[in-house]
Amino acid sequence: MVGPEIERLIALLARLPGLGPRSARRAALALVERKDSLLDPLVRALAQVAHTVKTCPICGNFDSCEPCAICADPTRDESQLCVVADVGSLWAMERTGAFKGRYHVLGGLLSALDGIGPDDLAIESLRARAASGRFSEIILALPATVEAQTTAHFVQDRLAATGIRLSALAQGVPVGGELDYLDDGTLSAALKARRTLS
Amino acid sequence: MVGPEIERLIALLARLPGLGPRSARRAALALVERKDSLLDPLVRALAQVAHTVKTCPICGNFDSCEPCAICADPTRDESQLCVVADVGSLWAMERTGAFKGRYHVLGGLLSALDGIGPDDLAIESLRARAASGRFSEIILALPATVEAQTTAHFVQDRLAATGIRLSALAQGVPVGGELDYLDDGTLSAALKARRTLS
Numbered sequence: 001m002v003g004p005e006i007e008r009l010i011a012l013l014a015r016l017p018g019l020g021p022r023s024a025r026r027a028a029l030a031l032v033e034r035k036d037s038l039l040d041p042l043v044r045a046l047a048q049v050a051h052t053v054k055t056c057p058i059c060g061n062f063d064s065c066e067p068c069a070i071c072a073d074p075t076r077d078e079s080q081l082c083v084v085a086d087v088g089s090l091w092a093m094e095r096t097g098a099f100k101g102r103y104h105v106l107g108g109l110l111s112a113l114d115g116i117g118p119d120d121l122a123i124e125s126l127r128a129r130a131a132s133g134r135f136s137e138i139i140l141a142l143p144a145t146v147e148a149q150t151t152a153h154f155v156q157d158r159l160a161a162t163g164i165r166l167s168a169l170a171q172g173v174p175v176g177g178e179l180d181y182l183d184d185g186t187l188s189a190a191l192k193a194r195r196t197l198s
Numbered sequence: 199m200v201g202p203e204i205e206r207l208i209a210l211l212a213r214l215p216g217l218g219p220r221s222a223r224r225a226a227l228a229l230v231e232r233k234d235s236l237l238d239p240l241v242r243a244l245a246q247v248a249h250t251v252k253t254c255p256i257c258g259n260f261d262s263c264e265p266c267a268i269c270a271d272p273t274r275d276e277s278q279l280c281v282v283a284d285v286g287s288l289w290a291m292e293r294t295g296a297f298k299g300r301y302h303v304l305g306g307l308l309s310a311l312d313g314i315g316p317d318d319l320a321i322e323s324l325r326a327r328a329a330s331g332r333f334s335e336i337i338l339a340l341p342a343t344v345e346a347q348t349t350a351h352f353v354q355d356r357l358a359a360t361g362i363r364l365s366a367l368a369q370g371v372p373v374g375g376e377l378d379y380l381d382d383g384t385l386s387a388a389l390k391a392r393r394t395l396s
Contacts, residue, residue, distance in 0.1 A: 002292075003250075003251065003261045003266075003267065004262075005243070005246050005247050005250050005251055005262050006247060006251060006260065008243050008246070009240075009243045009246075009247050012236070012240045012243050013240075015236060016225040016228060016229070016236075017221070017225055017228050018217060018221035018224060018225060019216060019221075019225070023215065023217075026215045026216060026286070027214040027215055027216060028247075029260075029285060029286050029289070030214060030215050031214070031247070032247060032251055032260050032285075033285070035248060038213060039244060039247065039248050040248060041210055042210045042211070042244060043244045043245050045210050046207060046229070046237060046240060046244065047241050048203050048206070049203050049204060049226075049229070049230060049237065050237050050238060052201075053201065053204060062201070062230050064201045064202075064203050065201070068201075069201065087231070088224070088227050091200060094200075
């Protein structure tokens, strides 16, 4: 007995990650109840994003300027290029504040299961950037999955001719992590990659 | 390093019930990534709801028609009026399909703590509807909280002069509920309200 307009809104909200049918219903209700303070501003914010946000032609990040703020920032380190699978990973790296170089978004990971091949990813443009001679190191910041390993091997292969230094994120015990709660794979990897202290 | 447009969208999404700052970020990312299939339809659906959905002047439900589809439905039982705290409760009652009468949304519950008094709720209009003589029973479908009890007592007081029959939802063991996992209050209430079987 909910009107078709609200039903359509609920169905769309339920497609957002983190919202199921029940929470989408609650979110829709909150929006209708708070029209002036929530619904109207959200319409404007979404329309604004829809109109202005574009994919950066250089790195693949989302931003309202072209090239994106990171690519356009002259204070960032020109010698390091960080390769990430998606924009979410790029944002995660930026939140750490630990990386001050440039980025390259692959747009996914190689996956035979999902039918994602090398041509579906921004690997050729990565090779071109690597071959430009501007970067002295390329850091692969990929997740610790089988697809990411396959992708890393493939990228390494394609970049071999450029002679550029390639590195990857370290695997090991997460900060604050208890050994007892850690999975065996991570613990084995941390042991294998142990650092010499003295 | 996320643009101001996306930051504003994340801040607004985080104000929806069920979404925290982290899931709002993921939702914003999903929206930007799926502009045609998710972002644009959501903008249209929200704008549609913002333009068309109104509060029904009779019962307080949200709908695009005035009066709402429930108030306008001639097949519904004219003799029963179900009083609910908010539109979310009305929708929950409708989902059960067990009630075929009319509704009255109070717009909240009496709460000295939150400064919500009788004048902030649709109690006077409820008295007027009860006094119209159209209804033979008023069912209080309020939550099982202290505020709801206070509100129920107050409503009962205000409707006493109308002589109308007043009832409330039963309290007891939820369907599928295990006694072992039930709180003491519910179990005591279920015992006190026990039904005679033979």
